[in-house]
C-alpha cells in the first residue's frame with residue numbers, strides 16, 4: 001500500500017511538490033496556514049486539505065514540510081503543541097525548508113528523542129524545478145533513513161545528494177546559495193560594465209556563456225532584461241527566487257561561518273548588496289534585480 005503523506009506548507013515550492021506526489025499515487029493530506037495557499041491546492045486530484053497540521057499528520061507514515069524559515073519549522077515541530085508530541089513512533093519527517101543548520105539539528109534531536117526519524121532535505125531548482133519534478137534534494141541524516149525517503153523524493157526531484165548527518169544538508173544548501181548570490185551580483189556588474197562601454201548585453205552574455213565567465217546567471221537566469229526571454233529580468237524581475245529569500249540564505253551563511261570561525265568575505269559583501277537591494281524596495285522581486293544597484297540602464 002502506498003504510504004499516506006502529510007504535506008505542510010503549500011507555497012510557491014510546496015504547492016507543486018505536493019501535486020507531484022499526488023500524481024505519483026501517494027495519498028496527500030495537506031495543510032497551510034494561508035487559506036489562499038490551501039484553496040490553490042484543493043482542486044488538485046489526490047490532495048485533501050486538512051483542517052490543521054495536527055489533522056493532516058493523523059495516520060501519516062511520512063510528514064513533509066516546506067516552510068519559509070527556521071522559526072516556522074521550530075514552531076511547527078517543537079514546544080507543547082508541536083507535532084513531535086503527537087507523531088507516532090516510526091514516523092518519517094522530511095523538512096525541505098531552507099533553515100539554519102543549528103535549527104535543523106535541534107529539531108532532528110528532538111525528533112530522535114521521540115523515536116521519529118528525520119531528514120533535512122532542502123532543495124535547489126526553484127519554482128520551475130518544483131513544478132517539473134526535477135528538484136535536487138540536498139540531504140542530511142542517516143543513510144538508512146534516506147533510503148526510506150528516496151522513492152518519495154524521486155517523485156518530486158531527480159537528483160539526491162547525501163551530504164552527511166542531520167543539518168549537513170542545510171550547510172551544503174547554504175554553500176550553494178552563497179556561491180549563487182555572489183555569482184549573480186558579479187555577473188550583473190560585468191554586464192553593466194560592458195553596456196557602459198557600448199557593448200550589447202545579449203552578445204556579451206552569449207560570449208560569456210561559452211567562455212570562462214559562464215554560470216547559471218549568464219545562461220539561465222541572466223540579470224539583464226531582454227537577454228533571455230524566460231528569465232525574471234525580462235518580465236520586470238517577477239516570479240523567480242525572491243531577493244528576500246537570498247538575503248535570508250546569505251544571513252544563514254554568515255551565521256554558519258561565525259559558528260566555525262570560517263571567513264566568507266565575498267559572502268558577507270553579497271549579503272549587504274541584497275540588503276541594499278531590499279532597502280531600495282526590491283525585496284520581493286527576483287534576486288537578479290540586484291543588478292539595479294550598479295546600473296540605471298536596467
Ligand code: NAD
Nearest residue numbers: 009011012013014032033034037067068072097098126127
Ligand atoms: P512561500 O512563502 O511561497 O511558502 C511557504 C508557505 O508556508 C506559506 O504558504 C506559508 O503560509 C506556509 N506556512 C508557514 N508556517 C506554516 C505552518 N506552521 N504550517 C503550515 N504552513 C505554514 O515560500 P517558498 O518559495 O515555497 O519557499 C519555501 C522554502 O523553500 C524556503 O525556505 C525557501 O528558502 C526554500 N526555497 C525556495 C525556492 C524558490 O525558488 N522559491 C527555491 C529553493 C528553496
